[in-house]
Amino acid sequence: MSPPSGPEKRFFDALAAGRFEIQQCAACAKHVFYPRVLCPHCGSGELGWVAASGRGTVYSTTVVRRKPGDGGDYNVCLVDLAEGVRMMSRVAGVAPQDVTIGMAVKARIAEGLVEFTPA
Amino acid sequence: MRGSVAIAGVGLAGCGEAPGWTEMEIAAAAAKNALGDAGLSARDVDGIVVASTNIFMSGLALAEHLGVHPKFTESTMVGGSSFVGHLIPAALALNAGLCDTILVAYGSSQRTGVGRAEAGKYKMALDPQPFEHPYKPFNPPTSYALAAARHMHQYGTTRAQLAEIAVAARQWAQLNPEAFAREPLTVEDVLGSRMVSDPLTVRDCCLVTDGGGAYVLTRAERAKDFPKPPAYLLGVGAAHWHRQISSMPDLTVTAATESGQRAFEMAGLGPQDVDVVELYDAFTINTLLFLEDLGFCGKGEGGAFVSGGRIAPGGELPVNTNGGGLSCVHPGMYGIFLLVEAVRQLRGEGGARQVKDAAVALAHGNGGVLSSQITALLGTKDTL
Numbered sequence: 001m002s003p004p005s006g007p008e009k010r011f012f013d014a015l016a017a018g019r020f021e022i023q024q025c026a027a028c029a030k031h032v033f034y035p036r037v038l039c040p041h042c043g044s045g046e047l048g049w050v051a052a053s054g055r056g057t058v059y060s061t062t063v064v065r066r067k068p069g070d071g072g073d074y075n076v077c078l079v080d081l082a083e084g085v086r087m088m089s090r091v092a093g094v095a096p097q098d099v100t101i102g103m104a105v106k107a108r109i110a111e112g113l114v115e116f117t118p119a
Numbered sequence: 120m121r122g123s124v125a126i127a128g129v130g131l132a133g134c135g136e137a138p139g140w141t142e143m144e145i146a147a148a149a150a151k152n153a154l155g156d157a158g159l160s161a162r163d164v165d166g167i168v169v170a171s172t173n174i175f176m177s178g179l180a181l182a183e184h185l186g187v188h189p190k191f192t193e194s195t196m197v198g199g200s201s202f203v204g205h206l207i208p209a210a211l212a213l214n215a216g217l218c219d220t221i222l223v224a225y226g227s228s229q230r231t232g233v234g235r236a237e238a239g240k241y242k243m244a245l246d247p248q249p250f251e252h253p254y255k256p257f258n259p260p261t262s263y264a265l266a267a268a269r270h271m272h273q274y275g276t277t278r279a280q281l282a283e284i285a286v287a288a289r290q291w292a293q294l295n296p297e298a299f300a301r302e303p304l305t306v307e308d309v310l311g312s313r314m315v316s317d318p319l320t321v322r323d324c325c326l327v328t329d330g331g332g333a334y335v336l337t338r339a340e341r342a343k344d345f346p347k348p349p350a351y352l353l354g355v356g357a358a359h360w361h362r363q364i365s366s367m368p369d370l371t372v373t374a375a376t377e378s379g380q381r382a383f384e385m386a387g388l389g390p391q392d393v394d395v396v397e398l399y400d401a402f403t404i405n406t407l408l409f410l411e412d413l414g415f416c417g418k419g420e421g422g423a424f425v426s427g428g429r430i431a432p433g434g435e436l437p438v439n440t441n442g443g444g445l446s447c448v449h450p451g452m453y454g455i456f457l458l459v460e461a462v463r464q465l466r467g468e469g470g471a472r473q474v475k476d477a478a479v480a481l482a483h484g485n486g487g488v489l490s491s492q493i494t495a496l497l498g499t500k501d502t503l
Contacts, residue, residue, distance in 0.1 A: 008249065034250040034366075060272070060370055062264040063317040064257045076256050076316075078265055078365055088251045088365040097317070101272040113253050 007035035007047070012112070020054060020107055020114055022085060023047040033085035054107035055082040056116060063096040075099050079116055081107075093117040121385050122503045124210045125342035125349035127335045128157025129459040134330035134448045135299045138231040142173060142331075143184050146226030149331035150185065157335045158346045159220065164335075166191040166221030168209055170201035172451050173238065181224060191218040197359065198486025199399055201225075202332075202455035203493040206355050209336050219337065226331030227450035251363050257316050259401065260324055262364035262488035264316035267404040269370040271318060273419070278318050280422035281403040282309035285322050285445050287431035288400060292442025294432060294472035299328050300446040323403040325444035325453070332455035334462065343500070350462040351503055353388065353479070354496040356381025364488045371419075374492040375412035375483060382481075382494035383414075390414040393496070394477040395464045396436060397457040399485035400443040406430070409483050410438070413494065437474045440464060454493075457482035461497050478502050 005013070007023065011034075014021045023032040027044035038045055061077035075096035079089050091099040092108075092115050105116035130152025133145040140148075146169065154160055167189040171177035178194035181187075191212045197204055202225055209221045229235070243252065256262060270276045286306055292298035304322065312320035342349035358377035361367045383389055390413060398409045407421035415436065416424040424430075430438035441447040441460040448456055461480035463469055469477075479502055484493040 012249070060265040060269040062261055062268055063314075064255065064261055065314050065316065074255065076254050076261055076265075078370075086365055088254050088256065088363075090254050101268065 007037060010049070011035045014049070015109060015114065016112055018109060020052045020109060021049045022052045022081070022083060024050045031083035031085050033081070033087055052107065053082045055119065056080060056105045056107065058091065058099060058101055058103040058105060059086060060101055061099045079105060087114065089114055089116055091116045091118065120210050120214070120355070121353055121387070122351050123339055124213050124336055125339045125351045126458065126462050126497065127337050127342045127345040127349055128153045128155070128159065128347065129334045129462045130154070130156050130332065131297065131459060132331045133226065134297060135328050136231055137228060137329040140228060140329070142171065142226045142228050142232070143180055144226065145228060145329065145331035146181060146224045146333070147184050149226060149333040150222055150224040153224070153333035153335050154222065156347060159335060161185045161187060163220050164222045165189055166209065166212060166218035168193045168205045168221055168223040169225065170194055170196045170205070170452070171225070172227070189218070191221065197491035199401065199452040199454045200484030200486035200491040200493040201452065203457060203482055203484030203495050204357050204491070206336070206352055206495055207357060210352060210355070213336065213338050219341070221336045222333060223336065223455065224331065224333035225452060225455045227452065228329050229451040230327050230329045232329070248363060251365055259488055260319055261316040263402040263404055264319045265364055266370040266408070266489055267318050267402070270404065270407070273371055274422065276407070276422035278310055279306055280426055281318070281323055281407065282306040283425050284400070284403040284406045284430070285309045287425070287428065287434070288439050288443040288445040290431045291440050291472055292446035295442050295447060298442035298447040299326055300442070319402060319404070325401045325449040326446065328448050328450050330448045330450040332459045334455065334458055348466050348499065350465045350480070350497040351500065352495065353498045353502060354382040354384070354386030355494065356385065357491070357493040359491045362487055362490050367489060371408070373408050373412050373489050375409050375494065378492040378494040379413040379483070382496050386496040388479060388496060393479050393481045395440055395461065395474045395480045396438045397461050397480065397482045398439060399453055399457060399483060400439055400445050401449070401453065401485060403445070405485055406438065408489070409485070413481070413483060432472065440469060440472050440474060454484040454486070457484060458495070465497060465499050
């Protein structure tokens, strides 16, 4: 029987239920993000779901400049998760310019998205 | 493929500001100029190649606009690199005898066209990219800023070194009467400009202009009968490893490492053989990464390499001799302008910016966010 939805909806449904889950390939054991139909490492279709550790390191970061009246500057970064996958996100709870490459961060769910705070 | 096809004509139209002109009209005007340069008319065209960010089925639209009934149509869209990449299927089609005269054209009204903000919203709705867009990257600058920040972290590259790239481009533009931004620019000006997405200021970012370009590609044996000296295709290679910046394996290494190697292998040449270099400089970090990845300097050495005016007029390596996307023209997709400038340099038509005795030119296209990388090497008949 086919799964009830594609992997993208599966990811966001879990997130909406408070669970940050990523895929892991049953064939090559590598983790996969963003969610896919085929493993981008080995081509297998055997992608299962595991809870993400939520532990990560900032790989790169930028401050997007925005006028104060439009909400002010904000952070956009790339985080490498302990599982070896990378995702775009933001680091909250710290000024955008104080987010640094190499910073240890931990995941939380906010407004239906994964964001990070300093670990 | 080496030496089998050649660019017989090039043309520009509407560069800078072209208010009141549609994208297709700008492309057609550029096509007219390229065909005129080759001593041809639209009646002689039997192959149509085009890409557009906005026009659906652009190959059909351009052929219809020009009244061409093509034997070969190609409209692969890999961002700004498309028009360099089009050399590959176009050369294959010519060599297979599918057609004889291919017109490659592009036009954009990105600066003065109406309804672009509205169109952007619709595009976002149709192609949501749910693993990036919710974090509001101000793209493309944010993606390139993330690459620049990582390069600075890993190799000690400085903002001042990136600024040197913008200054060199401006100095070339000052020698080019067709360039859009020609007022003086210093490293201090770049560093003091409005920050867009750290570490990139507005002067680290390309222009937003209108404009179009076109070229005519034929088989080599035929190209020599046209009025201008042909620019022969010596090598070409394409590679891409990601679309979104979050999927780029290493933000300091682009697929230009692979596209460049393929192009050089086909040409039987290396970086030391290149007389003039045209790199897709949507942002200053592009020029730096491509100089490294194409082998003009080692990985991590780009910052030092571009310092001291090395890529500026009078420097050791002429890079982006028209002023580039940073200072000459950048209407959404810049790839075709790389080839137009490369051909002009090989013909000796560069005027005040002409590189003396230019025989081999490299044109490197970039598409997406450091995503699609396509390298072409062109040469004069002496390089065949």
